[in-house]
Amino acid sequence: MNDPGRKTILWVIATLALAMLPQLVSMPLAVALIAVAPLAWRIGSERSGWKPLPALVRHGATIAGLAILFVSYGDLAGRRAAVSLLSVMLSLKMIECYRIRDARLVVSFSLFLCATQFLFGQGILMPVYGGVTVILALVTLTQLQRSEAWSHEGPAPAVRASITSEIGFSLRLLALAVPICMALFILFPRLANPLWGIPDTTLDSKTGLSDSMSPGSIQDLFMDDSPAFRVEFAGAIPSTDQLYWRGPVFWRFDGRTWEGSFYFKNIEATSVPDLSGNTWEYSVQLEPNERNWLFALDYPATTPPDTRLTLDYQLIRSQPVIQLTPYSIVSSPDFVDMPELTGPLRLQALDLPEGRNPRTQQLIRQWRRETPGDKAFIQRVLQHFNNEPFRYSLNAPFLGVHSVDDFLFDTRTGFCEHYASSFAVMMRMAGIPARIVTGYQGGWFNALGDYLLVRQSDAHAWTEVWLQGSGWTRVDPTAAVSPQRVESGSLSALGTPRHVLDYAWVRGVRNSVDIVQQRWNDWVIKYGAGQQARLFAPLGLGEMTPPMLVGVLAVAILVFSAVVFPIVMRIKGPSSKDPVQKTWQKFLKRLRLAGYRARPSDGAMELADSASRFLPAVSGPIHEIADLYNRSRYAMEPPPLAQFKQAVRVFRPNKNRA
Amino acid sequence: MNSTVISAPENPENPENRHERLIEARAAVNDILLGKDQQVSLAFCCLLARGHLLIEDVPGVGKTTLAHALARVIGSDYQRIQFTSDLLPADILGVSIYKREKDEFEFHPGPIFSQVILADEVNRATPKTQSALLEGMAEGQVTIENETHVLPSPFFVMATQNPLDLVGTYPLPDSQLDRFLLSFSLGYPDPTAERELLTTEDRAHVLDRTTSLLTPGDVKALQDDCEKVHVSENLLDYIQALLQETRDERWFETGLSPRAGLALLRASRALAFLDDRDFVTPEDVKTVFNGLARHRLSPTSGFSQSPDEQIQELLGQVPIP
Known part of the structure; x- marks a missing residue:
């Protein structure tokens, strides 16, 4: 009595398992085990008929679960810990879930558990996952409802509804909920600043460029195809060799690692490009990366809010980027960065650790004697990279203490960071001020969405040298070795694929499909308090205050309910009809559309007789169909179903009547 | 005589x-x-x-x-x-x-x-x-x-x-x-x-x-032939639904007995046979139902309807499955 029944319990377990799945992956092993064990026990219990566990064991398991959670997370306050607590408790509920009421509770909380995923990720796959979970939960709730309806008359009869009709039913219910969901999404007042503390990390963000550069640091990014940011240009897109997305700038070199300087990071830019000349205007959607840099083309003339422009033209945000961050920038490519280099800066830009790379030092001294001019010297170094057998490759060998020596004379294999680093060191040895700029280079233009997609694998490092007259000037030594890198992207420059699926066409498809994610970001994730306030601006209504939004929302929901409620009342449960009945219903529907309403207590022939009186023109087909139906349903040897279906398919009472 | x-x-x-x-x-x-x-x-x-x-x-x-x-x-x-x-x-x-x-x-x-x-x-x-x-x-x-x-x-x-x-x-x-x-x-x-x-x-x-x-x-021989007329599960569902409905006290004092149910099946078969069909349809059942039920059922007191009318109404209430 009031027992959900074995099959339904398995549905409940499936719902809970699906809702828990993404959490499970990121739980500590012990927690994951205790979250799964009760489900496993319950499945075994349903299959082999194990008895319910005694209360002592159940309480013990609960206490043990709490203890493991506490030990694993330290406390239960964080997001991850709280969601794990919910998962574990719901899972433990399954060992005492023997009533429909309890099962329904578990399914409802599974939906809540599923919703908590949005605290961790808001990518395009999240709504898909959420949708699947909701459908499964609805199917399960339908089963529970059915069990309950029969709970006073013993076990529910086996419903012959196919899984497609069950899912169809859930989809119809879901479709009815969509308008309300949209209204809530669009109109429910949003806060410009959340009431509760912003979590310091978003768990699904990819770490982008770091605040230092040592051999191998960019190499890791190379393997990562996740998007770094997307850019929409207001005008034409600059040519690829101009698409240097400026990020962290490094001045200090300790022989191995390049680092920024706290000092420089906190000095504001002394002059900002004016907007009179040639400019590029674009807006960027930066994916969360837990760093403070915003990326821009050289040289940013405007500064997004909450961001400062440093002396070396890095855009540094006061808060790390932990959610999709849109910003707009205007860049001026013709700006001269720092026509005069002051003393302390020059010192910084020439500083090298003592006693490193003697072979390089010797070589530079010799070249410098032969080539005194700065520009000619730079050209000579680039020539060297170009003429000597340097290779652009991901499999760069390990470099020792004299990393530049090793690279220049021995390994001669590496990629952007090796070239940039070596080049900068060589410049400083020759007395030319130099610094490293990291960021991204290039991007993939999505013609469909008219935007540029920059992936983590587009990460790049290049060099800037200070020259009298032209100020800080970008020199990309990688381009000297592998011009392809700059022209067609980092991945094309590599001869060999990075992994099994790394082919140009796969990348092409991935880049094209990215538009879905971009649209999702554009329409859903980006939608915030600002957009909401301007929602009715096109209607000339000005800024909406939260009370106004609530008012509109209430009206929208009332109107929607008035429309949808009658539909909800008419919606039918999953049908358990066999194909003959289904076809017959179709026939009855056609009759109904023609104006004839059949009585459910009429036999097929009675119906045919009275329908023929109403529609004499189609009397023949009506009788034929009724006869086929009777034979299909009651005769020992029914006629082929196809014949019946065909007869109904060609039955068009409306046309014949006219 | x-x-x-x-x-x-x-x-x-x-x-x-x-x-x-x-x-x-x-x-x-x-x-x-x-x-x-x-x-x-x-x-x-x-x-x-x-x-x-x-x-x-x-x-x-x-x-x-x-x-x-x-x-x-x-x-x-x-x-x-x-x-x-x-x-x-x-x-x-x-x-x-x-x-x-x-x-x-x-x-x-x-x-x-x-x-x-x-x-x-x-x-x-x-x-x-x-x-x-x-x-x-x-x-x-x-x-x-x-x-x-x-x-x-x-x-x-x-x-x-x-x-x-x-x-x-x-x-x-x-x-x-x-x-x-x-x-x-x-x-x-x-x-x-x-x-x-x-x-x-x-x-x-x-x-x-x-x-x-x-x-x-x-x-x-014809009587033997009648017994061979096919009765499908769907039809039995209908017969049972009808019998069940007669047992609802809002219609009649007492419902039809299982023997009456068997009789209904026999009569329906015979009617289908007369109609030269080798299977019984719900119409057969409906046609014989009045004749079968009218002398077996007495309407619940307080109804002004005759048994015939009651039975017709009952037939109209039971959907054909």
Whole structure:
């Protein structure tokens, strides 16, 4: 009595398992085990008929679960810990879930558990996952409802509804909920600043460029195809060799690692490009990366809010980027960065650790004697990279203490960071001020969405040298070795694929499909308090205050309910009809559309007789169909179903009547 | 009243077309009894389902004619027993009379030893006499003075009772009404049929001219054929739904018994067979349902509707699954 029944319990377990799945992956092993064990026990219990566990064991398991959670997370306050607590408790509920009421509770909380995923990720796959979970939960709730309806008359009869009709039913219910969901999404007042503390990390963000550069640091990014940011240009897109997305700038070199300087990071830019000349205007959607840099083309003339422009033209945000961050920038490519280099800066830009790379030092001294001019010297170094057998490759060998020596004379294999680093060191040895700029280079233009997609694998490092007259000037030594890198992207420059699926066409498809994610970001994730306030601006209504939004929302929901409620009342449960009945219903529907309403207590022939009186023109087909139906349903040897279906398919009472 | 024990000659000629001859026989009866197609079909249906028929009607609407015509076309012998309040069981069953020359009792079978019997105004006899007939109908045999006599086969009783004439009658109790498979009233003929009746020759002459189209052997074979008619699960669902509905107390005092359910199935099969189908449809069930239920069910008190109306309404309430 009031027992959900074995099959339904398995549905409940499936719902809970699906809702828990993404959490499970990121739980500590012990927690994951205790979250799964009760489900496993319950499945075994349903299959082999194990008895319910005694209360002592159940309480013990609960206490043990709490203890493991506490030990694993330290406390239960964080997001991850709280969601794990919910998962574990719901899972433990399954060992005492023997009533429909309890099962329904578990399914409802599974939906809540599923919703908590949005605290961790808001990518395009999240709504898909959420949708699947909701459908499964609805199917399960339908089963529970059915069990309950029969709970006073013993076990529910086996419903012959196919899984497609069950899912169809859930989809119809879901479709009815969509308008309300949209209204809530669009109109429910949003806060410009959340009431509760912003979590310091978003768990699904990819770490982008770091605040230092040592051999191998960019190499890791190379393997990562996740998007770094997307850019929409207001005008034409600059040519690829101009698409240097400026990020962290490094001045200090300790022989191995390049680092920024706290000092420089906190000095504001002394002059900002004016907007009179040639400019590029674009807006960027930066994916969360837990760093403070915003990326821009050289040289940013405007500064997004909450961001400062440093002396070396890095855009540094006061808060790390932990959610999709849109910003707009205007860049001026013709700006001269720092026509005069002051003393302390020059010192910084020439500083090298003592006693490193003697072979390089010797070589530079010799070249410098032969080539005194700065520009000619730079050209000579680039020539060297170009003429000597340097290779652009991901499999760069390990470099020792004299990393530049090793690279220049021995390994001669590496990629952007090796070239940039070596080049900068060589410049400083020759007395030319130099610094490293990291960021991204290039991007993939999505013609469909008219935007540029920059992936983590587009990460790049290049060099800037200070020259009298032209100020800080970008020199990309990688381009000297592998011009392809700059022209067609980092991945094309590599001869060999990075992994099994790394082919140009796969990348092409991935880049094209990215538009879905971009649209999702554009329409859903980006939608915030600002957009909401301007929602009715096109209607000339000005800024909406939260009370106004609530008012509109209430009206929208009332109107929607008035429309949808009658539909909800008419919606039918999953049908358990066999194909003959289904076809017959179709026939009855056609009759109904023609104006004839059949009585459910009429036999097929009675119906045919009275329908023929109403529609004499189609009397023949009506009788034929009724006869086929009777034979299909009651005769020992029914006629082929196809014949019946065909007869109904060609039955068009409306046309014949006219 | 004379009596004859019939062992009609088996007629092996042309056993194959017996169904056609059955249809012809029905048409012949329809010719005699004008405008009563449905009742004639039900009468045949009752015969094929090995049941007995109860006709509730006023005198003079053709009950005797129907019984006579039916007996004629199926080639059976026919007896009419007029029930009166002084009729005794022996008058129906027969008596043993002492024969002095043989020095023994000799059994003289009563009119019940016939294949088709019209028991006229059955409710005017005393319960004792009624039960003599009804027991024979139920058992297919009668026991007189410790001797069992098997009744002929086929054995088909048509009983009539006059619903209006309540003075000096003994209405049949429910348990005995259950012995009748179907019941109906013939009712007055419609105007066309009545005009034809008035203008054409006497029906008695037509009846005299009618020859037998079937033999008792054929009838038995047809009865066997009926039982082979297919009944699907879906149809059983419907029959059960109907039976269940009659047991709802908002309709009737008591619902239909399982025996009535079996009878419904038998009658539906027979009707499907008459219609030359090898499977039963819900329409068959609906057609026979009224005849089957009207004498078995009494409406819940407080209803002004007649049983017929109640049953029609009930049929309209049960959807065909």
